[in-house]
Amino acid sequence: MKAVLVENLEKDYGKVKALKGISFEIKEGEIFGLIGPNGAGKSTTLKILTTLLQPTAGRAEVFGHDVVKDAGEVRRIISYLPEEAGAYKNLTGLEYLRFMARLYAKDEERSEEMVELGIRIADLGERLKDKVSTYSKGMTRKLLLARALMVRPKLAILDEPASGLDIINAYTIRKTIKRFAREEGVTFLVSSHNMLEVEFLCDRVALINEGRIVESGAPGELKDRYGAENLEEVFMRVIGVEIPEPVGGEGS
Amino acid sequence: MSDFWVLARKEIMNLVRDKKLLFGLIIVPLILYPAMGKMIQVGFEQAQEETHVAIVNFDEGRYGELLIKALNVTPNVTVTVIGAESLQDALEKASREEQNVLVIIPSNFTYAIENNLRAEIEIYGIFNTIGTGMRESVSETRIRAVVDVLSEELAKIKVKRAGFDNPEAVLESVGAVSKSVIRGRIVDVPPSIVSSVLASQSLSLPLIVFLMVTITAQMSAGAVAAEKENKTLETLLTLPVKRRTIVASKIAGTAVMGLVAALAYMIGLRNYLGNFQADAGISLEDLGLGITPEGMLLFAVIVFLTIVFALALAMLLAVYAEDVQSANTVVSSVILPLAFPAFLLMFVDLSQLPAFARYGLLAIPFTHPIAAYRYAVTGEYQMMLLSIAYLALVGGATLYLTARIFSSEKVLTAKISWGKGKKGVL
Ligand SMILES: Nc1ncnc2c1ncn2[C@@H]1O[C@H](COP(=O)(O)OP(=O)(O)OP(=O)(O)O)[C@@H](O)[C@H]1O
Ligand SMILES: [Mg+2]
Numbered sequence: 001m002k003a004v005l006v007e008n009l010e011k012d013y014g015k016v017k018a019l020k021g022i023s024f025e026i027k028e029g030e031i032f033g034l035i036g037p038n039g040a041g042k043s044t045t046l047k048i049l050t051t052l053l054q055p056t057a058g059r060a061e062v063f064g065h066d067v068v069k070d071a072g073e074v075r076r077i078i079s080y081l082p083e084e085a086g087a088y089k090n091l092t093g094l095e096y097l098r099f100m101a102r103l104y105a106k107d108e109e110r111s112e113e114m115v116e117l118g119i120r121i122a123d124l125g126e127r128l129k130d131k132v133s134t135y136s137k138g139m140t141r142k143l144l145l146a147r148a149l150m151v152r153p154k155l156a157i158l159d160e161p162a163s164g165l166d167i168i169n170a171y172t173i174r175k176t177i178k179r180f181a182r183e184e185g186v187t188f189l190v191s192s193h194n195m196l197e198v199e200f201l202c203d204r205v206a207l208i209n210e211g212r213i214v215e216s217g218a219p220g221e222l223k224d225r226y227g228a229e230n231l232e233e234v235f236m237r238v239i240g241v242e243i244p245e246p247v248g249g250e251g252s
Numbered sequence: 253m254s255d256f257w258v259l260a261r262k263e264i265m266n267l268v269r270d271k272k273l274l275f276g277l278i279i280v281p282l283i284l285y286p287a288m289g290k291m292i293q294v295g296f297e298q299a300q301e302e303t304h305v306a307i308v309n310f311d312e313g314r315y316g317e318l319l320i321k322a323l324n325v326t327p328n329v330t331v332t333v334i335g336a337e338s339l340q341d342a343l344e345k346a347s348r349e350e351q352n353v354l355v356i357i358p359s360n361f362t363y364a365i366e367n368n369l370r371a372e373i374e375i376y377g378i379f380n381t382i383g384t385g386m387r388e389s390v391s392e393t394r395i396r397a398v399v400d401v402l403s404e405e406l407a408k409i410k411v412k413r414a415g416f417d418n419p420e421a422v423l424e425s426v427g428a429v430s431k432s433v434i435r436g437r438i439v440d441v442p443p444s445i446v447s448s449v450l451a452s453q454s455l456s457l458p459l460i461v462f463l464m465v466t467i468t469a470q471m472s473a474g475a476v477a478a479e480k481e482n483k484t485l486e487t488l489l490t491l492p493v494k495r496r497t498i499v500a501s502k503i504a505g506t507a508v509m510g511l512v513a514a515l516a517y518m519i520g521l522r523n524y525l526g527n528f529q530a531d532a533g534i535s536l537e538d539l540g541l542g543i544t545p546e547g548m549l550l551f552a553v554i555v556f557l558t559i560v561f562a563l564a565l566a567m568l569l570a571v572y573a574e575d576v577q578s579a580n581t582v583v584s585s586v587i588l589p590l591a592f593p594a595f596l597l598m599f600v601d602l603s604q605l606p607a608f609a610r611y612g613l614l615a616i617p618f619t620h621p622i623a624a625y626r627y628a629v630t631g632e633y634q635m636m637l638l639s640i641a642y643l644a645l646v647g648g649a650t651l652y653l654t655a656r657i658f659s660s661e662k663v664l665t666a667k668i669s670w671g672k673g674k675k676g677v678l
Contacts, residue, residue, distance in 0.1 A: 076492040086483040090269035
């Protein structure tokens with residue numbers, strides 16, 4: 001069964017056309033990357049898949065459930081890490097994980113199991129007993145990632161999971177995702193504009209630009225096809241920007 | 253635990269841990285109000301302590317002495333007779349001795365009384381330090397009371413001498429005994445007292461309803477806006493929980509806090525007002541106006557429905573705000589004008605208003621608890637049932653709209669309709 005099926009998805013925000021008909025598929029157990037520059041429509045796509053927004057046209061399914069008609073069912077099997085997200089400031093990290101676990105688990109035992117897993121993923125030690133309001137950005141991000149993964153969703157949708165983090169934290173977060181995918185068999189949909197991150201993480205990627213998917217495939221395959229050294233170059237070639245020499249650093 | 257309880261518990265925990273909120277909701281009414289009342293009461297008590305009166309007696313006859321004796325035996329009054337040459341001299345002496353009242357008995361006092369002329373004394377309140385002036389005024393009242401008794405007694409003697417058997421009947425030819433008829437029953441209490449008991453009820457009730465509605469509305473709007481401000485809303489909306497449940501749990505969470513706050517305000521206000529009106533000593537029950545358990549139940553239902561309406565409306569409005577501050581502004585500017593007409597009911601009786609004004613007022617849900625309280629007192633339960641039907645309708649419709657908007661993407665994008673969508677482009 002396909003984990004995700006997106007067909008001719010369109011989304012207008014008033015006059016702004018954020019998505020102009022995109023289609024892609026994700027196989028079960030894959031880590032799939034949606035990559036593209038700022039404003040390309042990555043978050044919009046993810047928000048439609050997480051049932052937060054309604055598509056203007058086209059359709060999207062998660063494990064066979066339509067995201068509009070079957071929104072409740074979709075929410076039961078996904079978990080979402082928004083691009084910009086916070087946790088309840090007046091709760092401690094641990095209380096936050098407990099609160100979330102209780103909403104997913106049907107009994108106390110299962111929910112404690114989830115919390116245990118969450119504690120391991122968050123890796124915040126004693127600080128988990130402090131209020132979220134005292135956390136740094138990186139700590140909050142780890143807590144949120146932990147809460148997204150601990151429920152062992154069938155599909156985890158992560159919007160720029162490592163955004164705003166220093167290289168060490170970004171690195172550990174990517175490691176965590178990769179290990180989790182391997183060990184738990186969870187399907188991942190990850191958005192990013194960091195090509196390095198994507199190359200490290202993803203089995204397959206789709207390049208999105210100005211609301212359209214411009215290319216897709218496995219990172220290695222794409223690099224071969226365009227004779228490029230990295231995904232950044234692939235992207236530039238695809239959108240037709242000629243660069244005399246590769247430029248290092250983050251692509252955006 | 254059901255999803256509803258998990259969410260509601262989080263809501264309450266979040267509110268309880270909010271120090272600012274806790275201060276405004278519990279500390280202020282429970283500690284500050286009574287403290288304020290106490291302060292004012294201390295002022296009253298001080299005023300009611302011993303009155304120190306200085307008296308200068310210029311009178312040579314026996315009536316001057318008599319007045320001094322009468323004042324001397326009056327409770328709470330201490331009399332100091334001082335000798336003085338003139339008014340100026342007397343005032344200086346009294347002032348030096350920190351007396352707050354000086355009474356001057358003129359030299360013609362006895363002469364005037366004996367010759368059936370009007371005798372007059374002079375009372376000076378001496379304001380040494382400018383305080384509230386309460387002492388001076390209390391002293392004056394006490395002296396006047398003594399003078400009134402004295403003058404009445406003298407009048408009786410004079411009237412008797414003039415040959416009347418029953419001096420009281422001459423001095424007060426017409427007397428009035430006032431009673432009240434409440435719900436067809438004669439009660440031995442003057443209408444003025446009944447009215448003041450009712451007034452004290454109708455003063456505090458609208459105030460409490462008003463406070464409760466505005467506080468809980470602000471809280472629930474804040475609870476929604478805080479989800480946006482702290483970026484927790486998107487996560488919340490993707491949880492495997494029905495949107496209805498999310499709305500209901502927020503309403504329940506804030507309603508619980510609202511009730512706690514209302515209780516605190518009620519106790520605080522009662523203590524505060526209690527400092528002023530301990531005297532009446534007559535309750536509604538004494539007047540045969542007690543509320544039956546049925547009436548109380550109906551009243552509680554009406555208050556509950558009103559709060560649910562306020563909460564649902566506030567959440568609906570909060571959807572259009574981006575942060576807590578603008579949510580507060582939006583809610584204040586809609587709920588306050590709606591809640592304000594409830595105060596009109598402090599002064600007017602609904603049944604005496606022209607029909608259009610009456611229905612106009614009753615169209616506003618917030619007037620119902622106040623009207624309902626009166627109906628509960630008078631036992632007009634059909635009117636209360638009508639209120640319940642109306643509130644259930646309006647509250648239900650608002651709740652439905654709120655749940656609808658939470659089920660749509662509007663809850664995330666509603667601000668766009670104000671033409672300033674600024675998310676996305678970095
Ligand atoms: N709430 C909104 N209202 C109006 N326009 C929006 C809104 N959200 C996004 N857009 C627009 O839709 C387009 C796609 O935005 P989106 O957030 O999906 O981009 P993105 O690929 O996630 O970018 P980034 O890398 O910056 O996160 C942008 O042009 C953006 O301005
Ligand atoms: Mg984005």
